[in-house]
Amino acid sequence: MPPDFQRLMTEAARLTRAGELRRATASIRAALGQGAAPAATPTAAEDDCVVIDVEARRVEPEPPMQKPVPASAPASVPGGQFIAGSHTDVNGAHEYKLFVPPVWHGQALPLVVMLHGCTQNPDDFAAGTGMNDAAREHGVFVLYPAQTQRANASRCWNWFKHNHQQRGRGEPALLAAMTRDVMARYDIDPQRVYVAGLSAGGAMAAILGDAYPDLFAAVGVHSGLPAGAATDLPSALAAMKSGANAPPKNTAVPTLVFHGDADATVHPANGEHAIAARAGGVTPESTRARSDNGREYTRRRYRAEDGRVVAEHWAIHGAGHAWSGGSARGSYTDARGPDATEEMLRFFREHTLPTAR
Known part of the structure; x- marks a missing residue:
């Protein structure tokens, strides 16, 4: 700096x-x-204008992209495959990385879409979260869309711009179309598609859940902001500093939130607002515990009238702007916290769309 x-x-x-x-x-x-x-x-x-994570530790170079393999190619190699591909729309080609689990032999499996934070890229995000290792264990595809410096100088998803916050427009439309493209190519189970993200990626994940409840069965927001938190640069900076002033949009999509209560980049109040969008007015079950790695946390679970858990909020005490339980192999990680990756996959497994779309 x-x-x-x-x-x-x-x-x-x-x-x-x-x-x-x-x-x-x-x-x-x-x-x-x-x-x-x-x-x-x-x-x-x-x-x-860009909104950036001011505590970035480094900027990774754009990774070289390999040619994508067709959906019919064998994927049952030890450890699975981590391949590169691209999705093309009217604005050109958009690159991504895709983890194909070794258990895949053409059968319908779940898909998790992972949206990286500012200054990150798919390889960095995969390494830091350890999502591929967990997905290998659970038999899950993982899609990592790559934001470009052409779209945003710091490779942030443009969650704070009004033209990137609605169904059928901007980055939400791009990401939904990319997700559907991968679903078609690999015969993904349409009832078990999920989206999660960190920071700017978490904010965009919340927007996708709000805009495409027929596509995503559940959402994970880590150190992010609720849909509707900002519509321009001033409101984005204000929300990041002290929490969104606008009331959160209500969403029917099950939501899990992780947020460090010492986050100096995205105020922890944003995590509260994100969970209120799904569980506002519901009295939670609250427990406080310590992770195996040392950090204390408070976990709140919100149940619907039928007893289903529809939202969870994990406040990680003393943690900053970092993926809880992550690896030092990637940026924005806190190895001392509870394992956000495993908890998100566990939460996702508990939720499916009621009918195939």
Whole structure:
């Protein structure tokens, strides 16, 4: 980080409050070493505004992509396959990585869509979360869409822009179409498709659950924000700092939330709002415990009238902006917390769509 990081971020906050969004964005980029400090006149277009994770430890290079294998290719190799592919729409080709479990022989299996955070990529996210190892054990496909620097300079999903928050538009439409493409190619079980993400990816996962309840049977939001938390840069920065002011959109999709209560990048109140979108008004069952790795946590479970658990909130005490129980092989991880990967897969297994779509 540049030595004057704090000064530049303070200046960005001041400029945002003053309504000078272009100069605020330039100051944020300068703080991350991605450009010069803002000049006396605006230097960047408002459409180029990005919301970034200001505690990023590193920026990974774009990984080289292999050619995708057809769905008919054998996948029963030891350990499964982690292959590269692309989905093409009117805006061009969009790359992804896909984990194919070794138990797959053409039968319908579940799919988890994993959305990385800012500055991350599919390989980094897979390594940090350990999702492929867990998916290998449970017989699950895992799709990792890759955000590009062309779409966002910090490779964030654009959760905070109004044109990327609705069904049939922007990144939600792209991600839903990519998911359906992979489902068709690998004969995925349409009743067992899930989406999860970290930070900006968690915010986009919440949007996808809200926009496509007929596609995703459950959602995992880790260190993210609820759908509708922001519609532009100022409201995004405000939500990240102190929690969304707007009431969360109600969703019928079962939701699991993980959030560190010492997160200084995305305020923990956002986790509360994300869970309220699914379980507002329901009295939870609450337990406090310590993970095998050392961190204490509070787990709250929310049940519907029929007794089904429709939402869970895990507050990880003392944890910052990091994937709980993750590996140091990837960025944004906290090895001391409870295993968010295993808990998400467990929660997902408890939920299926009522009928095939």
